[in-house]
Amino acid sequence: MKKKLFILLGVLIALVPLGLLTDAPAWGEWDSEYFKKVLGYIPQGIEILGDKFSFKVLFPDYSLPGSSDIVGYYLSAIVGALLIFVIYYLIFLAVKRKES
């Protein structure tokens, strides 16, 4: 049933702040500071390229600057999920238009 899938999605969105319980970073997704601490230096490429590609994102690390972690996390979950539905719908419309 489609309905059950949507219920599962809704439940997971409602529970999404549980993802904030740990502040341990993922292995291999560290801040530059981590390298400084562990190696004593930041690998040149990581510093240069990391900077080059750094641009302002709407929800940095799934947070909304200026609001609490939980609010930012909820908003991120909802915006991300909605965006996915919109993109699929647009692809669907494009396919349909081509067919007719």
Next chain:
Amino acid sequence: MHIPDGYISPATCAVTYAIAVPLWYVGFKKLKEKLNENTLPILAALSALSFIIMMFNIPVPGGTSAHAVGAVAISILFGPWVGFVAVSLVLLIQAIIFGDGGISAWAINSLAMGFVGSFVGYYVFNALKKYKFAPFIAGYVGIVASAVVIGVILGVQPMFWSVNGEPEYFPFGLSVSLPAMIGVHLLIGIAEGILTQIVYNLVDEKMKKEVAI
């Protein structure tokens, strides 16, 4: 498992994009073939599920955390090509809007979590199809396979690129990166397995036929 910008060399980025682009082309064509009024909400819901499940950071011994991906759930229902493209789309959104995973690393992240996860999961599922827990095992093996790819790509960086004797990009070799990535995901595989099993069981036979066309 999201490699950030700067962790892999520009040459690695170029090679991975060269591999990914034709695969995206094929996959996107397959996705368009499968997209219709009936499949649209299911595929969108499963992709959103993948996005959301990646927000559930699960702590793992050793001071790190990781998350499930949800690729295998899509791939065993819609086929591995659609799983690959759907996860790539999720990763693109994560990189552009949430700063999770690098833009330059989008190709390798998509190949690892999307392509390898989907295809390995798909074939494991089909080999074990008659068993009740095939989706769980497929999810488990799929995400571990993804982790192996990430571990290898990160681990080869210091072998090839250094400046003044210091690693230029990701600094730890294969002997560190492979056991770390695999070890973490041998645990996280349980989460991916459970998710895959739940999603597979939620989808009834009629819907499975619809999406498998």
